[in-house]
Amino acid sequence: MAGLQLKNIRKSYGAVDVIHGIDLDIRQGEFVVFVGPSGCGKSTLLRMIAGLEEISGGEMYIAGRQVNDVPPSQRGIAMVFQSYALYPHMTVYDNMAFGMRIAKESKEEIDRRVRAAADILQLTAYLDRLPKALSGGQRQRVAIGRAICRDPKVFLFDEPLSNLDAALRVATRIEIAKLNESMPDTTMVYVTHDQVEAMTLADRIVVLSAGHIEQVGPPLELYERPANLFVARFIGSPAMNIIPATIAGAGTETTVELTGGRRTVLDIATPASENGKTASFGVRPEDLGIAAGDDFLFEGTVSIVEALGEVTLLYIDGLVANEPIIAKIPGILKVRRGEKVRLTADRAKLHLFDANGKSYRL
């Protein structure tokens, strides 16, 4: 049985379309992360699943039931908000029990479920406290606990970690991962703009941009085989280096001429019709290395060296105007500003996109 299905889902505010027809099948028990830049519609989409925003067009199914006109409380969902959204005047216990009290559950059942959730989240000692007497991390755990108590089919997270400090974010992220494992039948949809969260938590990532899906796939597939320039740039940090190029020899393997005149061969097949067309050549900073001999991809002047200990980041000028090439090289490197370096990369790890930004490797 399907967990969550979106069929041509649309959202418009008056004449302005913000979500342009999204099709998505999420299996029961799957952990799906929506990522994208601000304003791409990921939060709007999540709120439409929750029922907090009306669906302007298309159909939505939760556990096989069409829910377009079903009120939020009856959709079988629970939501964790970015700001926690705890009821400030209620104790932790009452916060978690509120939904069940509204639903007129029995006292014993409420108590059992609240205590079970508190146990999972180590909140038992805090049940009598008000939210203002809790730390940020504890508040977020209460918000998660409130959602667990609803025993939802679909668990929705709206940037749940972005109000926490860095250390707490990592710890809470791991807790969410554990929670996901302990609830194998519960579908989880998670919105974030943090790609580390997306990469570590997701079974599948949905990359959104300007109200449509750019690519859906497991994290590593998105990293290794981005479907287009947008995904290539969005996944990975620092972002993939993109260099304008011309296809010099199409075939089972492709020869391209990069800006600056150097030629290189990629293990990507292109049809003969592409010969002579402009393209975008991509290589990730971490796939670049210092070339030993004359066999190199390109050459440039180091403008900035950032030594982080575990890696050294080199910013190299001279290839693309105003956009340095970044190389992320393991360890400590004895390179100074102003030096000329030659960089190379494994042929299998190069990327090539056509003039419209679509990847040739599909």
Next chain:
Amino acid sequence: MQQLLFAIATMAAGVLACAAYFFGTNWVLDKLFPSKGLTGPVTSRNLRITNAVRPWLFLGPALFSLTIYLIYPVIESVWLSLHDKSGENFVGLGNFIWMFNDGEFRQSIYNNFLWLLVVPAAATFFGLVIAALTDRIWWGNIAKTLIFMPMAISFVGASVIWKFIYDYRAEGTEQIGLLNAIVVAFGGTPEAWVTLPFWNNFFLMVILIWIQTGFAMVILSAALRGIPEETVEAAVIDGANGFQIFFKIMIPQIWGTIAVVWTTITILVLKVFDIVLAMTNGQWQSQVLANLMFDWMFRGGGDFGRGAAIAVVIMLLVIPIMIWNIRNAAKEMESH
């Protein structure tokens, strides 16, 4: 015209005098303890002295007028309340003993108590309901402006307006009072509303509620908007309906503001005077403390002792609520 010019001239002179005072005293202070062109230790000593003196100079006028217009009258009132009619012969607690045996005083206490029960509750309730409802409609702001408008009318002005609403003409003649016109239109007999003992209190209270609802609405509307939208959305997901969200999620979050509005109106009600003076002047058993005080103090030859004693009672009633109100308001400020 001449009056207008005179008023403008007074205002200008007042502002100029204030500026001259601050500028002048500061200049004198700097002359007495100069901080330029001297050796280090002298400069720092002079700076210390000027810094210690300056706040008192600047606060001076305010402290002076507070003393003259607030502290002195309080002391004088207490002193007067222990003296007789002329304020010359000491009578001890005589005025207070008279007071508690006086039927009209007890009537006033009773009426004030009724006012206290009804007006703050009604004004806060209507203010809250209107604030919540007007947030959802497109003409909400127009409605709010109209409801807020009575706040700009003086109590006496409001009383004049309502005098026409309650106006009574003999049965059979055309009723020019709105209330009687409605009653007659539905086949009833006209009444002189403000002369009905006990009930007339409520007709007078309506006027103050009409004025104060706007105040409650504005403050509570701001408080309602301060409630995080997410807590409401979380309650929607939890399955709460509109009433449950309003009473279980929204009201508890603005409880502090409701208390401040309530007590502010309560203090105002304890001092209610103009409306009663203008509408009934305390006749037909509608007397209240402030009007009773005014009666004894300035009417029928004046009895400073008894008037002051009533004033002291009003003050004693207001002070505890005032303290509670200020504490509540301070707490509200902290939590935001």
